[in-house]
Amino acid sequence: MPELPEVETVVRDLRALLPGSVIAAVWTSSRPLRVAWQAEWTQHLVGRRIGHLERRGKWIIVKLDDNASVVVHLGMTGQLRVCDSDEPGDEHVHFRLRLNTGRELRFRDIRRFGSLRWMPPGVPIDSVPRGRLGPEPWDTDPEELGRRIRRSRRAVKAILLDQQVMAGVGNIYADEALFAAKISPLARGVDLTKRQVRQLHRALNRVLQRAIQARGTTIRNYVGGSGLGGGFQDHLQVYGRGGQPCRRCRRPLTRLRVAGRSTHFCPQCQRPSGAASEVESCPSVP
Numbered sequence: 001m002p003e004l005p006e007v008e009t010v011v012r013d014l015r016a017l018l019p020g021s022v023i024a025a026v027w028t029s030s031r032p033l034r035v036a037w038q039a040e041w042t043q044h045l046v047g048r049r050i051g052h053l054e055r056r057g058k059w060i061i062v063k064l065d066d067n068a069s070v071v072v073h074l075g076m077t078g079q080l081r082v083c084d085s086d087e088p089g090d091e092h093v094h095f096r097l098r099l100n101t102g103r104e105l106r107f108r109d110i111r112r113f114g115s116l117r118w119m120p121p122g123v124p125i126d127s128v129p130r131g132r133l134g135p136e137p138w139d140t141d142p143e144e145l146g147r148r149i150r151r152s153r154r155a156v157k158a159i160l161l162d163q164q165v166m167a168g169v170g171n172i173y174a175d176e177a178l179f180a181a182k183i184s185p186l187a188r189g190v191d192l193t194k195r196q197v198r199q200l201h202r203a204l205n206r207v208l209q210r211a212i213q214a215r216g217t218t219i220r221n222y223v224g225g226s227g228l229g230g231g232f233q234d235h236l237q238v239y240g241r242g243g244q245p246c247r248r249c250r251r252p253l254t255r256l257r258v259a260g261r262s263t264h265f266c267p268q269c270q271r272p273s274g275a276a277s278e279v280e281s282c283p284s285v286p
């Protein structure tokens with residue numbers, strides 16, 4: 001699933017390709033995405049000029065010249081990119097914004113967990129997701145992050161995945177940041193020390209910034225807004241490496257399910273001081 005670095009890469013790519021273009025037509029497939037496209041949204045869009053693009057958490061916001069916007073979530077397998085209108089598509093293309101430039105903004109989504117919606121002027125993005133979005137990782141300091149994490153008895157991995165605690169972090173970067181900070185994903189938030197929270201804050205910022213520099217992680221479907229994939233999969237320390245040797249201590253990495261998500265860590269370098277209850281047995285642990 002695309003996380004903050006992948007979504008940020010899409011936004012940066014699209015910023016170089018979309019602003020100034022005028023929407024000439026809207027096409028949607030007959031198979032709905034997570035949110036069904038409404039016919040009236042098409043009327044709002046045709047003739048509008050595209051302005052600035054923003055990211056908030058894992059959401060993409062395409063601003064229009066009337067202050068309305070198109071808000072996009074990539075879901076699990078969504079690809080949002082600009083291409084020539086005559087480039088052949090396949091049955092997984094579910095949305096096209098044809099532009100006056102001969103190009104189009106195309107949304108392709110194999111699993112169809114992604115969504116696009118029109119938002120009227122003045123409606124804040126934070127009203128779209130269920131529950132409020134937490135701050136961006138670089139808009140918190142260690143004290144604020146500590147307050148958010150240490151009031152919970154859940155496993156720290158589950159806390160990091162909670163978009164109300166912090167927006168944008170998902171499974172890959174939670175595992176990578178916890179490894180960098182030498183914190184067990186099973187540790188309870190309430191049990192983390194101030195020092196551990198400072199280490200985690202630094203690790204999150206560093207891992208996310210490095211992943212953005214590498215254009216994100218392409219494991220299956222993810223591509224940026226120009227169609228180019230990511231490169232951070234070559235730098236992953238623990239994610240997807242269950243059973244392989246830890247790059248720090250050479251002992252085998254473990255894979256467990258925590259809060260319903262596959263979780264990768266080194267039991268030696270990330271020794272738990274107490275386990276939370278979200279741990280489930282995982283029959284496919286290598």
Ligand SMILES: [Zn+2]
Nearest residue numbers: 246249266269
């Ligand atoms: Zn290790």
